[in-house]
Amino acid sequence: xxxxxxxxxxxxxxxxxxxxxxxxxxxxxxxxxxxxxxxxxxxxxxxxxxxxxxxxxxxxxxxxxxxxxxxxxxxxxxxxxxxxxxxxxxxxxxxxxxxxxxxxxxxxxxxxxxxxxxxxxxxxxxxxxxxxxxxxxxxxxxxxxxxxxxxxxxxxxxxxxxxxxxxxxxxxxxxxxxxxxxxxxxxxxxxxxxxxxxxxxxxxxxxxxxxxxxxxxxxxxxxxxxxxxxxxxxxxxxxxxxxxxxxxxxxxxxxxxxxxxxxxxxxxxx
Amino acid sequence: xxxxxxxxxxxxxxxxxxxxxxxxxxxxxxxxxxxxxxxxxxxxxxxxxxxxxxxxxxxxxxxxxxxxxxxxxxxxxxxxxxxxxxxxxxxxxxxxxxxxxxxxxxxxxxxxxxxxxxxxxxxxxxxxxxxxxxxxxxxxxxxxxxxxxxxxxxxxxxxxxxxxxxxxxxxxxxxxxxxxxxxxxxxxxxxxxxxxxxxxxxxxxxxxxxxxxxxxxxxxxxxxxxxxxxxxxxxxxxxxxxxxxxxxxxxxxxxxxxxxxxxxxxxxxxxxxxxxxxxxxxxxxxxxxxxxxxxxxxxxxxxxxxxxxxxxxxxxxxxxxxxxxxxxxxxxxxxxxxxxxxxxxxxxxxxxxxxxxxxxxxxxxxxxxxxxxxxxxxxxxxxxxxxxxxxxxxxxxxxxxxxxxxxxxxxxxxxxxxxxxxxxxxxxxxxxxxxxxxxxxxxxxxxxxxxxxxxxxxxxxxxxxxxx
Numbered sequence: 243x244x245x246x247x248x249x250x251x252x253x254x255x256x257x258x259x260x261x262x263x264x265x266x267x268x269x270x271x272x273x274x275x276x277x278x279x280x281x282x283x284x285x286x287x288x289x290x291x292x293x294x295x296x297x298x299x300x301x302x303x304x305x306x307x308x309x310x311x312x313x314x315x316x317x318x319x320x321x322x323x324x325x326x327x328x329x330x331x332x333x334x335x336x337x338x339x340x341x342x343x344x345x346x347x348x349x350x351x352x353x354x355x356x357x358x359x360x361x362x363x364x365x366x367x368x369x370x371x372x373x374x375x376x377x378x379x380x381x382x383x384x385x386x387x388x389x390x391x392x393x394x395x396x397x398x399x400x401x402x403x404x405x406x407x408x409x410x411x412x413x414x415x416x417x418x419x420x421x422x423x424x425x426x427x428x429x430x431x432x433x434x435x436x437x438x439x440x441x442x443x444x445x446x447x448x449x450x451x452x453x454x455x456x457x458x459x460x461x462x463x464x465x466x467x468x469x470x471x472x473x474x475x476x477x478x479x480x481x482x483x484x485x486x487x488x489x490x491x492x493x494x495x496x497x498x499x500x501x502x503x504x505x506x507x508x509x510x511x512x
Numbered sequence: 513x514x515x516x517x518x519x520x521x522x523x524x525x526x527x528x529x530x531x532x533x534x535x536x537x538x539x540x541x542x543x544x545x546x547x548x549x550x551x552x553x554x555x556x557x558x559x560x561x562x563x564x565x566x567x568x569x570x571x572x573x574x575x576x577x578x579x580x581x582x583x584x585x586x587x588x589x590x591x592x593x594x595x596x597x598x599x600x601x602x603x604x605x606x607x608x609x610x611x612x613x614x615x616x617x618x619x620x621x622x623x624x625x626x627x628x629x630x631x632x633x634x635x636x637x638x639x640x641x642x643x644x645x646x647x648x649x650x651x652x653x654x655x656x657x658x659x660x661x662x663x664x665x666x667x668x669x670x671x672x673x674x675x676x677x678x679x680x681x682x683x684x685x686x687x688x689x690x691x692x693x694x695x696x697x698x699x700x701x702x703x704x705x706x707x708x709x710x711x712x713x714x715x716x717x718x719x720x721x722x723x724x725x726x727x728x729x730x731x732x733x734x735x736x737x738x739x740x741x742x743x744x745x746x747x748x749x750x751x752x753x754x755x756x757x758x759x760x761x762x763x764x765x766x767x768x769x770x771x772x773x774x775x776x777x778x779x780x781x782x783x784x785x786x787x788x789x790x791x792x793x794x795x796x797x798x799x800x801x802x803x804x805x806x807x808x809x810x811x812x813x814x815x816x817x818x819x820x821x822x823x824x825x826x827x828x829x830x831x832x833x834x835x836x837x838x839x840x841x842x843x844x845x846x847x848x849x850x851x852x853x854x855x856x857x858x859x860x861x862x863x864x865x866x867x868x869x870x871x872x873x874x875x876x877x878x879x880x881x882x883x884x885x886x887x888x889x890x891x892x893x894x895x896x897x898x899x900x901x902x903x904x905x906x907x908x909x910x911x912x913x914x915x916x917x918x919x920x921x922x923x924x925x926x927x928x929x930x931x932x933x934x935x936x937x938x939x940x941x942x943x944x945x946x947x948x949x950x951x952x953x954x955x956x957x958x959x960x961x962x963x964x965x966x967x968x969x970x971x972x973x974x975x976x977x978x979x980x
Contacts (some may be wrong), residue, residue: 265621266642266975352795354807359734373798373949433548459744462797463946478614480935481642 254494260487268421286464287489290472296379297386297450297468298500302443304387305394306436313398314424318410328399331392342389343456350381350457362456372458375465382466386453390446394439402428403434441504448497551825557874558601559627561588564609566630566859567821567894568755573828580606583891584630595881600874610746613934621642625864627875632857633668633676634749634927640670640863641931641976646863646872647673651880660897663923667858670929671978676860677883680892681914683856684749687818687826689811690839692735693719696726696814703839706911708852708919709843713757716846720791723814732811739804739816740783740792742944745937747801749855750817750845751944752926755779763928767973769965772958778848780947780954787948797945809835818842819857820895820912842912844919854922859895931979932972939964 261277263270281287316327334342349356352370360367371377405428413423429436451470454460460467460475469489477486555701557764569578570586581604588602606628607615612635619625625644629636639645652674657665661677668676701719703709711719723737741747758763760775763885770776786792793799801817808816809826818826823842829835844852861879866872882888889902896916897903907913927933943961946952952960973979 264975351803353541353736353793353799353800353803354734354810358795362734368794368796370798373795373945375949375951404856459941461743461942461945462949463942465952475938478617479938481613481617481638 253407257487257490257494260484261491263484263487265483273484274283277484279481280482280485281488281492285340289464289470290467290469293379293465293467294448294450294469297383298444298447300383300389301387301447301450302440304383305391305443306439308387308391309394309398309439310429310436311434312395313402314428315403317399317428328396331395333392333495334389335392337389339389339452340456341452342385346381346385346453347457373462375462378458378462378466382450382453382457385457387446389453390443394443397435397439401432405431405481436468437504437507441501444504445497448493448500469496554599555870556601557598557868557870558603559871559875559878560606560632561602561604561628561878562626563604563606563630564612564632567824567891571823571891571893573819582877583888584882587595587885587888588878590885590888591878591881594875595877596875597877598728598870600878602878610629612967613803620864623867625866627866627871628861628863628879630679630859630861632682632859633678633862634857635934635937636676636862637670637927638932638934639864640675641972641978643863643977645675646865646876647675648677648863648876648879650674651677651813651876653884656884661900661920662897663920664858664898667856667925668927670861675803676858676862677879678858678860678898679765679883679889680860680895681856681858681898682819682821682895683854683919684753684817684819684845685854685919686815686840686843686845687808687823688815688843689808690841692723692727692732692811692814692838695728695731696722698726703843705841706915707842708912708915709841710852711846712850713715713846719815720786724789724791727814735814736793737791737809737814738786739801739808739813740787740791740796740948741799741801741804742796742853742941742948743798743803744941745798747804747817748937748940749857749926750801751940753845753853753855754783756853756924757782757846762924762926763930767930769962770968771965772962776958776962777954780957784947784954797948811836811838815843818836820916824894827885842915844922852922853924854919855924855926856896856920858898860898930969930972931976935968935972936965939968 248389250262254418260270261270262274264273264276312327312331316324347355350372351375352358352368359370360369371381409427409431410423413427418426449470451474452466454466454468454471455474459468460471470493473486473489473493476482476489563580565580568580568582569575570582572578575582584602584604588600588604592600592602612631616625616629616639616955633813636645649672656677660770664678664681665674668674668678693699693702698719701709701711701715710788720737727735727737742751752762755776756779758775758778760771760773760779762769762771764770772799775891787796793804793807804813805818805822805826806815807813809829823840826840827836830837830840844854847853861883863872863875863879866875869912889897889899890906892898892902893906893910897906903913903917930936940961943952943957946960947954949958
């Protein structure tokens with residue numbers, strides 16, 4: 243408990259305190275809510291909130307939907323086949339996000355990337371998926387989703403294997419179709435897993451950073467800036483530690499608000 | 513009962529935190545006293561020296577085992593051998609240039625900055641304004657003052673004090689592939705091998721047209737006339753130079769940005785026109801200067817950006833066979849007036865403030881030593897020496913020294929020594945991206961950059977120790 247308080251609660255409280263100060267490297271000055279005022283006067287901050295919400299909604303929906311689809315399609319197949327599917331989807335999870343981002347950066351670079359080269363070679367002109375505000379968010383969503391979905395698939399398959407066989411047998415006797423089995427038995431049975439996957443993905447996506455830093459740098463024209471990237475810029479590039487702490491506090495509150503209802507429903511089910 | 517348990521937990525927590533604070537305080541105190549005594553009988557003082565990659569080797573990249581830290585490690589050994597005040601323990605560490613501010617800010621906040629930092633001066637000015645650096649005025653002697661020209665001292669002087677000991681400088685120029693020029697029928701625009709060619713704006717347009725229309729596609733497939741990049745702050749000095757091409761002075765006498773005038777708009781319009789006209793690599797808003805440099809080395813760009821360190825690095829790559837060989841020459845950034853636009857990065861060492869006076873003393877002594885030792889300062893030939901004596905001594909070795917020297921009368925101070933320059937760099941590229949994407953007109957771009965940039969300068973002026 244003491245360790246929990248010292249290393250988890252104390253940093254949160256310290257972050258809240260710092261958000262009320264203007265911090266130089268050797269001095270602190272109490273400025274009240276001035277850091278929050280700075281934030282709310284910065285249009286980039288609102289863009290960061292908007293982009294983060296877009297990322298959370300789409301990545302979580304895609305992850306849950308696709309993982310459910312894959313897991314429900316394979317969970318009752320041959321054990322070796324299930325292992326193969328699990329392994330295949332889990333490989334990107336094991337690879338560092340840094341490496342994945344670098345690979346995607348190589349593919350998508352508009353000047354000398356592979357995708358741009360093939361596109362041009364086919365006589366279609368130049369393509370810049372990372373330099374277009376309309377395509378940069380879908381690209382980042384896809385890259386993050388593709389890298390992380392393996393984790394959700396593993397959890398769903400494990401959860402589905404644990405569903406009582408009697409339910410499936412009863413459904414078979416009643417002549418239920420595969421879709422009816424999935425929608426009426428499987429999906430409700432793995433409800434707690436869905437809640438868990440949703441919560442951990444919401445929290446993970448709220449903190450999305452590496453892919454932004456390495457793939458887009460928040461651009462073009464701040465089109466892909468996220469709250470975490472905005473926090474990082476303020477803390478480590480602009481040396482505005484107070485403002486960065488204020489962003490951290492806001493992120494903490496958002497995460498709390500999003501997670502509490504989910505956690506409550508999970509506790510209720512248990 | 514619950515209340516009691518909570519109270520006792522809180523008390524225990526406070527005791528633990530106090531103990532931790534107490535221990536760390538003791539540690540700091542013990543390290544501050546530096547009371548270790550080495551076998552030599554001299555007191556041991558350990559300092560941390562950081563550098564960003566500058567050049568490999570002590571003097572030359574061809575030395576065996578040459579690396580970025582070779583020079584400062586050799587300097588440390590030489591310094592230790594002759595230093596009689598303390599037993600100096602000098603730890604040299606190379607950090608990535610694009611992580612400089614992050615690492616420095618984290619270490620400054622944690623109270624563990626390096627004692628010495630060897631770097632281009634321009635991104636380090638903020639640390640002067642923030643009061644993180646020691647003035648070095650007291651270690652600059654008359655010999656140094658007379659051997660290093662005043663314009664370099666101006667670049668490292670903030671308020672009344674010198675904060676960086678100039679070592680070398682790296683003038684920024686364009687670099688072009690003379691073989692591509694020949695292939696496109698542009699021989700008449702090629703300068704000498706030891707010349708920094710100056711084209712006027714009309715000639716530059718002819719060159720771009722020639723490269724765009726006449727470069728043989730079978731030999732140079734997927735090649736573009738000129739580099740343009742704006743994904744981040746890398747190489748932004750060239751972008752800042754382009755914005756001055758039509759005579760905009762960029763900073764006024766109070767250190768405020770004044771880009772929003774007819775000349776500023778003209779420059780932004782010119783950049784956008786080049787980009788839209790296909791004279792540059794595509795996707796400038798998503799391309800970094802590193803990408804541009806790699807493309808130039810792979811002969812995908814005919815004209816790019818360089819400085820002596822990048823230029824020597826590219827030459828070394830060609831010699832080692834890691835990049836294709838071609839005839840590579842230098843040119844100035846053209847301007848409407850016909851005079852070249854010239855800027856330089858002064859490179860030198862700074863000393864971060866430390867609570868341990870002995871560390872500061874050793875750090876300053878070390879900086880003075882390697883910045884003035886007659887043998888060690890010869891390494892400045894990896895860029896361009898700031899010392900006239902070294903340039904004179906080595907001019908036969910590098911004929912470009914004279915060409916760079918001739919350019920020095922056109923130098924402009926691209927930072928304006930304004931507070932918050934690092935943050936100002938972060939403001940530029942999102943606006944440039946907006947310009948290239950068409951999200952902002954040239955008029956909006958110059959206006960927004962001026963407004964956002966001046967906001968940064970104003971905020972940082974309020975916190976600057978130089979302005980107070």
